[in-house]
Amino acid sequence: MEVIAVHIRELDPSASPLDYYGFELRRAREAAGLTQQALGSIVFCTGSLIGQVETTLRVPTREFSERVDAALGTDGTFSRLVGLVLRNQLPSWFQPYAEMEARAAYISAFQAQVVYGLLQTPAYARALLGVREDGDLDAKVAARMDRQRILDRDEPPMMWVVLSEAVLHQEVGGREVMREQLAHLLTMQERKWLDIQVLPFGAGAHTGLMGSFNLLRFANDPDIVYTEDFIQGHMTANTDAFKEGSARYDHLQAAALSVEDSAALIAGVREERYAEPSGPDRSAVA
Numbered sequence: 001m002e003v004i005a006v007h008i009r010e011l012d013p014s015a016s017p018l019d020y021y022g023f024e025l026r027r028a029r030e031a032a033g034l035t036q037q038a039l040g041s042i043v044f045c046t047g048s049l050i051g052q053v054e055t056t057l058r059v060p061t062r063e064f065s066e067r068v069d070a071a072l073g074t075d076g077t078f079s080r081l082v083g084l085v086l087r088n089q090l091p092s093w094f095q096p097y098a099e100m101e102a103r104a105a106y107i108s109a110f111q112a113q114v115v116y117g118l119l120q121t122p123a124y125a126r127a128l129l130g131v132r133e134d135g136d137l138d139a140k141v142a143a144r145m146d147r148q149r150i151l152d153r154d155e156p157p158m159m160w161v162v163l164s165e166a167v168l169h170q171e172v173g174g175r176e177v178m179r180e181q182l183a184h185l186l187t188m189q190e191r192k193w194l195d196i197q198v199l200p201f202g203a204g205a206h207t208g209l210m211g212s213f214n215l216l217r218f219a220n221d222p223d224i225v226y227t228e229d230f231i232q233g234h235m236t237a238n239t240d241a242f243k244e245g246s247a248r249y250d251h252l253q254a255a256a257l258s259v260e261d262s263a264a265l266i267a268g269v270r271e272e273r274y275a276e277p278s279g280p281d282r283s284a285v286a
Contacts, residue, residue: 043067059139089143106217127173197256207248
């Protein structure tokens with residue numbers, strides 16, 4: 001039998017969360033006396049994928065990590081570590097906001113052009129991130145989806161989201177992606193701690209014309225207002241800035257449709273603009 005020598009890349013576990021994950025995965029696998037192929041068989045993937053994760057060529061998913069913990073008996077180590085790994089896939093300037101977002105007791109978001117990240121479907125997020133993002137798109141999408149885990153906590157943050165009507169009409173990813181995304185908004189709105197309002201075109205000039213922004217409120221920390229430009233995000237706990245943001249948000253809520261009318265508009269746009277194409281007219285006779 002021919003033996004193929006494989007170069008094993010040495011990792012510095014202090015270099016990044018991903019390097020630490022790969023280092024620990026290799027260490028735990030070897031301690032269990034398993035080859036990459038054997039571990040892959042147990043967690044339902046290829047040995048090649050195990051090797052790619054161990055050498056930081058692939059970013060692990062949460063599902064992968066949970067299976068590895070079960071296979072190696074590592075008591076949730078990789079399930080906990082993967083959160084740091086995925087968060088590190090977010091842009092460096094966005095990571096501080098994501099950390100604060102995860103701790104917030106109340107989140108108020110106004111989005112002028114796209115669906116708020118915590119409410120995006122994987123397909124919608126992929127279409128957005130694929131426009132300009134370099135690197136591992138799967139990892140970027142996984143990181144954005146992982147942010148949404150705060151919505152499934154026993155005590156999720158109270159959320160109020162105002163979307164410009166333009167968000168519903170801006171076709172991101174195609175008709176099928178938008179149809180799924182708008183359906184997701186309607187499903188999410190059924191949660192008692194989340195309200196979604198749509199600011200209609202008919203509202204005219206409004207206090208959100210300067211752009212999207214988010215307000216984060218905390219139980220024990222200063223409140224924060226967050227904005228973005230085309231380069232990076234800006235977060236401040238300045239009380240005057242937060243007061244101005246709160247006033248602008250109050251006006252947006254007042255100008256927006258009610259929660260019930262917003263749901264009706266979302267459903268209407270989904271049906272009229274993104275309905276599944278009808279099949280051929282089978283009643284026609286040649």
